[in-house]
Amino acid sequence: MSAMRHLLDLCKRRGFLFQSAEIHGGLRGAYDYGPLGVELKRNVSQEWWNAMVYQRCDVVGIDTAIITPPAVLKTSGHVDQFTDEMVDSKLSKDRFRPDKAPTLHFDKEKMHIPITAPDKKTAKLWEHEIRTNLAPGSSISREGKSIFLKMDKFNGSEIILEQESGSPVTIPYKGYVDPASNSPFLTEARPFNLMFKTYLDPIDPIDKVITTTLDGTKTTPPMDLSQTRQSVDKTLYPSLTYLRPETAQGVFINYATVQRSHPHLKVPFGIAQIGKSFRNEIRLEHAIFRTPEFEQMELEYFVAPWQADQEFTRWRKSRMDWWKRFSRNFETRFRERAHAQDELAHYSSGCVDVEYLFPWGWGEVEGIANRGDFDLRMHSEATGIKLQYTDTILMQERQQREKATGVKKTEGLDRERFIPHVVESSCGLNRAMLALMLDAMEVVDEQGKIVDLEQQMASIIGSTDNNKNWRTVMKLHPRLAPIKVAILPLVSNNPDLVDLCQSLSSELRAELQIPVSVEMQSTTIGKRYYRMDEVGTPWCVTVDYESLQDGQVTIRDRDTGVQTRVHYSKILEIVRDGLRL
Ligand code: ATP
Incomplete structure (x- = not known):
């Protein structure tokens, strides 16, 4: 990961990126963009806007509210389904996504699980915790920061530890560990909604809950937690809002208003938006790669149902061309990854991720999806407002035909009037910036030879500061350069x-x-x-x-x-x- 460390060091030193609120101790996952960072970010978003809006006659822009009423996100499925699985690590008091964690290594020959603590002191604490709370009397040994949890039996889902005295201890084994603490002791996985809630109310929601549910100080709260939860939700619901988890819904709910104000837009046409989105991510990782507050650049392209597959293919190519234009290592560091059938949302007929080869592996920078008519249909059904498209020319021709023949048809209107399908391109601005910086960064030694940061800098702590003769050149496309x-x-x-x-x-x-x-x-x-x-x-x-x-x-x-x-x-x-x- 030395390329990433080298880049972050440069970003801080030269004013691209700072830890937010650093003078107050900082806030995990929050970053401020310095004088050069703000220019680079602005340039990336400007190049996106240029390609997606200015260079086309079929796309217009929009800028919608961040604070979103629950009805919108209930309709889009976010309230019920925008969840990740979360597990807690008992030892580290941390939370993480099980799918992001490595598999726990079980050494079958030695019949033990090696657990590596970050340091000796932590290893001692863990050893104590395991001995006294999780597996009293079990056979554990420790060497430096490595703990070896000796197992006597392993049935594939449980670790069974024989004790010196008493009955054996069984630890459920989920097959994953917390990558930060490398600790195997976990709670059950449970769904966790990623949206940030907020309340549009001059009265502090906590005051409101206390006064309403406890009725002053006279009544006692219901002891049943689920009842309490329901009562709290009911009390707060009228003022509940969410910070949007994506910019796309703002486009869908404005489909009709944009159409009405821009009647010249004929399918296929698109609405683009760049703006902040918020997700209460379980694990924040790799600096600006995954943060709770980030920016998205999204295009919703409305097409006739019979145009969807062709437009999906066309947008995939067009988006890859955009990345190619700004990348120096496009052939080796960018790829498309098509979603497998079981990864697709039920309404989607195709989705590809554009991935960049980050120092820690391939990571998504953009998603391109063939979303069918799901979004407009759902908002239409929920509101009773018809979100459809009428081909006025075909409609007029039909009316003239009907007038001439005197036969009025009520069926077979599919070509004249339909709910448009959507092809979406959804790109993270901060991730794009990170990928393009890593892609542009080149470190050369005294002889002008390119240094492979991953291989050669592994042993050098503190990157170029320790090797004054190495130089870094950020070979950004001139249009992106701050x-x-x-x-x-x-x-x-x-x-x-x-x-x-x-x-x-x-x-x-x-x-x-x-x-x-x-x-x-x-x-x-x-x-x-x-x-x-x-x-x-x-x-x-x-x-x-x-x-x-x-x-x-x-x-x-x-x-x-x-x-x-x-x-x-x-x-x-x-x-x-x-x-x-
Ligand atoms: P991931 O699987 O990495 O969580 P996702 O599939 O949930 O991403 P989408 O919902 O498709 O992401 O969002 C579109 C784009 O928004 C992503 O390709 C990514 O570039 C960006 N993005 C999503 N979540 C974050 C985040 N927490 N921080 C920064 N960028 C993000």
Whole structure:
């Protein structure tokens, strides 16, 4: 995982990503985007919007509310089904998804389960816990931070431990362990809804529950917990809302309003949205890969039922082309993974994940799904509002035919009026940013040879800080780069050089509307180039004494290191051409 550690170190040092509320001790899973991170994130979302909306005449955008009434999410199935399985780890007091945990290793020959604690102290505590609470008197041995839980019998689902005295102890074995604590002691798996609830009410919900359910201080609460739960839910329901778990539902509930306000939109057409979504994830992992608060870039493309399969195939290709455009290692690090039949939602006839080869393995960055008419049909049935599409031309032709023949048909209207099917592309903005940064990052040694971070840095703690001669180049696509051009005066205490730099930077900003940085540090030009390489700046322009005489400056290309002497008036053109790529 050294590539990830290296990247996170760089992100913090250079102002891409910070742990949120760090000065107050931080909040797990919450990140703030620094001055460079915000530019990169904005560029990724802008490129998505550009490809999905501006470059097409059949897609419009929308921006819907985050706070969502329960009716919407009940209809979409999220209230009842947007759950993960959760188990608790007794020892670590942690929660996790069983499917994400590795299988517990059972050494059949030695008839024991090796348990590795993070350190010796924890191993001692665990040993004590196992001995006294879970398997008193059982045979356990410990070497450093490894505990060996000796089993006398194992029947495939239970571990049976013989005790020195008394009857044997049986521990249910679920076949998974908490990856953080590597502890096998778990509760039963239970469903856990991933949505964040909130209450739109000036009265604190806790006060409300107490006063309503306990009737002041006079009545005692029902002792039955499920009754208490029901009574609490009933009390709070009128003000209950959710933070949306996806942006898509905002599009579906606006299908009719968008259609009415944009009657020129004929199927197939799409509605795109970029915005925040919230999921109370059981396990937060890999920095911004999985967080409770994240951004999604989603397109809902409405098609006639007979167009769905073809459009699904077309969107898969189109989305892969988008990733290809911004990736340097597309062939080896991106792939499509089709969902197996038993992974598909009951209404879906096809779904593929776009996956990136992260340092810890393949991970989803986008899902593309053929969702049928499920979404519009469900909202239509729940509200009684017809969410359908009418082909006005076909309808008029039909009416004319009926007028001419005098025969009015009430059946066979399928081509003229139908509930559109939906092809969806759903991409995580933060995950996309993480994948594109890892994809762009290249570390080179003193000889300019690329370093395989996973293999060679495993033994080096603290990445490049420990190896000053290694350089990192973030080979981001120029359109994604947070700073497009850096302008470097040869020395920063010469007012004429600084003036020329400032006027060149103002011109670039005004003409191209791009972020330009004037790098005034007193370090060498070489060091300043490397600092810019590290944050992915595609072009550095150096202004020296000769520039004052003949207007010639040096432009350096980040990826090749090639330096070219050109008149400063040419810079605008070079950058403009480079950004068109
Ligand atoms: P996963 O299986 O990784 O939990 P998912 O299948 O639940 O993802 P979708 O519901 O298809 O994800 O959401 C679409 C996209 O939103 C994902 O491909 C991912 O890029 C992004 N996404 C989903 N959950 C998160 C999260 N908690 N943090 C960051 N991005 C997320």
